[in-house]
Amino acid sequence: MDCGSCKIRHLALCSALNDDEIGPLEAIVRRVRLEAGQTLFHEGDPAAHVFNVTAGALKIYKLLPDGRRQVTGFLLEADFLGLANTEGYSYGAEAVTAAELCRFPWREFNALLDEFPKLGNRLLGIADDELAAAQEQMLLLGRKSATERVASFLLRLSERWKRRGSPESPVSLPMSRADIADFLGLTTETVSRTFSRFKREGYIATPESHQVALLRKDALRDLAEGA
Amino acid sequence: MDCGSCKIRHLALCSALNDDEIGPLEAIVRRVRLEAGQTLFHEGDPAAHVFNVTAGALKIYKLLPDGRRQVTGFLLEADFLGLANTEGYSYGAEAVTAAELCRFPWREFNALLDEFPKLGNRLLGIADDELAAAQEQMLLLGRKSATERVASFLLRLSERWKRRGSPESPVSLPMSRADIADFLGLTTETVSRTFSRFKREGYIATPESHQVALLRKDALRDLAEGA
DNA sequence: CGATGCCTTGACCAACCTCAAGTGGCGTGG
């Protein structure tokens, strides 16, 4: 298991460095494995590491004192994780499926940023992308109906798998209904009902659990934007 | 009007550079002024510039085809604006009050990032902060009640003014009820009703329009988190 | 002084949540 044979290197942060330069990064990496449901870190933990997902899926989330939960993102293979400016992570992270990650100590990683400006530029690009995604999600949470949220979710996930060369339909849905609900600001019941309706109306099919075929992407796209 | 006499330099991006280094940045700046209601750029416009607010307030927002609007942020003096990775801004920006900004051509600004790594680090820090704020907002939009949203909003705005050395109470509320509603994922009516209730219950007072005194911050803090 | 725009208030309504029951898949153990 090294960077040279890494199948997702071209998608990840690491693509900012070429084969001659990857050495120092590889020197500080430690591979970690998580089982489904295992916590990587909690909100507020000191931000000692940054991570790159190499396999599996995670969710990041924030909690209210009474237990209400908002999932702010799902991380798939090649995704970067752990940016934190202030003291401590501003969110918790937990494995949705068994997962593997590259873990870098923040201190050493930060030193590499100075050595390889390309790495910093790439990181800034990643932060930009996340910011744009966060704004899209605010639009969804603040202004879209339950139907629009679910349709948007399916399409966005499909796009993300596509960029990874994985089938965009059937879409792999590794997370539970509860996770989806907490991501979309809904309840599991509403998510479930919406899935059922989409099936009934022929927009999607679920050949097996945790898989959703998008039968009419154009129609879903209209639904997603309220057209 | 130059960086040497800028009153908010210590708060802004520019603080990453000291007096000896500020020259190249100042060489590419152009000051722009906006009247209230004027658009700085639209969502999708080619991202030709980055900006720093020096006075006044702006809002950034996203739209749905049918006109529904989500305000994703308010920008106060010293705030940075314009990060965009993909082609085009991912949001529109419009002045809430008369405003002044420093405008930097993205091309030249980017070149300075290579010359002054400190600038890039600072930018990454800014992006981190915005990401944390965006996640906080997702929690608000996805999981908080109307009451909790309004209370959270007042407290957060108060904090932001505080960091700027402006009075944290009465809080300056430059934006309209409609803007607040579009930021909190509510309607103007609900925002208005909630303000009225807070007044009636003695949590706030409105000495004048666009000013809100926070009479019981502790109580508001409890309200904001649903305690 | 009238017009305009923003804000407030009220009555009603509906989307989504809550509460509750039922289904189905899967692993465990008899």
Added chain:
DNA sequence: CCACGCCACTTGAGGTTGGTCAAGGCATCG
């Protein structure tokens, strides 16, 4: 191999929060 329990998911009935629609107050600006 089957019975059981567990858990995720689904479905239904009814309730609540916040939205919709409508009217009225109150500034500012000609």
